[in-house]
Amino acid sequence: VEKHGGIEKVQKLIADSLERTGLSPRYTRPDEKKKDIFPPKEKDENRVFAKDLMGNKHYYYRFYNENGIELYTMEKKREFFQTVYIPCDGFMVGIDQRHRLEEVLKWLPTLEHGIRGEIERVFNQSMEAPDRWADLGFANLLGRYEEAKAHNAPIAAERQRQANERRAQQDAREQQLAQERQARYDSAIREAEGNIMAGKEVI
Secondary structure, eight states: GGGGTTTHHHHHHHHHHHHSSOOHHHHHHHHHHHHHHHHOOOTTTTTTEEEEETEEEEEEEEEEEEEEEEEEEEOOOOSSOOOEEEEETTTEEEEGGGGGGGHHHGGGGGOOHHHHHHHHHHHHHHHHHHSOOOHHHHHHHHHHHHHHHHHHHHHHHHHHHHHHHHHHHHHHHHHHHHHHHHHHHHHHHHHHHHHHHTTTTOO
């Protein structure tokens, strides 16, 4: 109290604060400071929080909204090859890259059944081909995720078998090269030992 000028000075500070704000200084100062540092932000209607095709949520930013077409990019992605997203059934669907916007805007109106119809068409084509991978994101949007996983299982198994075979072949090649290097080394050692025994100069 003495540090602040005595009890009378403190009481005057409190009285002045109450007269000005209706609250004591210990409560008004933090609020005023917070308000000064963090001014309220206006809501940006172009910024949305939405799911990708696998159900993970991200912030997206709408950069195009004309002729009934809304296009978005992922908010924190700023590279030249940004993916362009279009909303469909509560999901954000990546359809192309930002630098190809002109082609995207020409392509979208040609889809007879819209983007969902195109997703369904492409997905069905994959499901009809035993050796073609079905997009699990498309499957999730269409409510056919488990069906797509079952379709993809033998394809995944075959890819794994091929990967294991390639790895085994690579290991065999590396082992053969190692054996050849060791054989050359052993031969050089034997030759050097023979020269030493024969009294020849070893370089």
